[in-house]
Amino acid sequence: MLSRAFSAAMHGIDGYIVGIEADSSAGTPAFAIVGLPDRALGESRDRVRAAIFNSGFAFPAGRLLVNLSPADLRKEGPGFDLAIALALLAIDEQISPAELRGFIALGELALDGSLRPVTGLLPMLLGAKNAGFTSFLIPRGNIDEASLIDGIELYALDSLADAVATLAGNGQRWRKRSRPPELQRDDAAAHGDLADVRGQLASKRALEIAAAGGHNLLFVGPPGCGKTMLARRLPGILPPMTLNEALDVTKIYSIAGVLGSERGIVRVRPFRFPHHTISHVALVGGGTNARPGEISLAHNGVLFLDELPEFSRSTIEVLRQPLEEGIVTIARAAGSFCYPAHFQLVASMNP
Known part of the structure; x- marks a missing residue:
């Protein structure tokens, strides 16, 4: 079965959308990531597998292939962990594949399934917003940075389990604090x-x-x-x-x-x-x-x-x-x- 999720990356100071396709086929169990990943992203396989198990979910069986598109641009960093994990969970419908397609997911996963902040979140969210996305699953540690952007829905998460609950309709949207129209500083x-x-x-x-x-x-x-x-x-x-x-x-x-x-x-x-x-x-x-x-x-x-x-x-x-x-x-x-x-x-x- 094929599932799809969306994340974001940077080129210079501009963000762009990264499509994440996860496919499961019969054969000897294996897990590969393609699409020009760097070393940190290549190590996502072990982080994602441990995070899924330790969060109480089932890791999909069979030969697993995750593709990051566009494939001609190099992807770097651990910020794709959350999107990859959600795409894998959608393969055997532990979460709704249709609901997943409406979100941008960003965040590094720890082995226990908790979410860690990522760098470069602000330009990535701006790029995703310009591409038409308005709903975002992000680590709670990035919420102050992300809340600078108007016209989007933010879901501040602490763990992979929180992301699954949000996609099931049990998440709570972040209520942005009021910000003065002018920058007051000294x-x-x-x-x-x-x-x-x-x-x-x-x-x-x-x-x-x-x-x-x-x-x-x-x-x-x-x-x-x-x-x-x-x-x-x-x-x-x-x-x-x-x-x-x-x-x-x-x-x-x-x-x-x-x-x-x-x-x-x-x-x-x-x-x-x-x-x-x-x-x-x-x-x-x-x-x-x-x-x-x-x-x-x-x-x-x-x-x-x-x-x-x-x-x-x-x-x-x-x-x-x-x-x-x-x-x-x-x-x-x-x-x-x-x-x-x-x-x-x-x-x-x-x-």
Whole structure:
């Protein structure tokens, strides 16, 4: 018997739908996952089998094949565990196959069947919403992040058993808490208040001009004169982020896995302060599984390069495209990924 479920994945900072087909046929018991899975996803076989057994359900018999489509895009991470488990349960109708097709399922399964949060949930939900899905089964640990999206139904789950109960009509939809229409935050409290600085009139004036016009800035002065202190106060005098800007920053932080314990919207303009020994990949982004780098994490905020001459020439050269175009393009065998990188560059150096 064939069953189908739906999940979501990321390409760059955009989410897209992943169809999950599960098929059972006669033969020697086996379980395979195809569709360009990475190692973490390949290990889902053991996690899903244990989670189904330990949740009190029957694991389907026979030769099991799970296909992730589109098959030409590499899938990564454990976020497909829940959807794979539900597709397997639908094979022998332990859950309704028809009900399952109306949901996007996301979450990592522990061996006892409990659900764990996943990174990158916000862009995946936005991509699924744009594709026409409105109902989502997600881990409870991701609910603050997911509740930023309007016009969707969220079911916050603690376990695989909760997901099965929801599909049977016994789940409770998440009631979203009210959110103020404007982002209320205090960047000065987060990064330091420029009003606390005594003296330094010329430097403070330079910061004000840079903040007003979106200019890049270079501080030149002896050690200990306050270059870093002044740079840290630039985000506090920048205009407040709009809701769309805050959502863009939150998406990037979600993908990078640095959103924080509350997993809510990022309300404060970023201030990134990489060390001069940083590698190209850490600065620009990339890696085997492409992730945003420091320049994308500084999107809509400030990137501060202390002791600029200590950075290698090649590292400084990679800033050319982001500074000119506001994006960074990463080419890998699996495809090209574009990340936003619209930031103000502040650098410092000794005379």
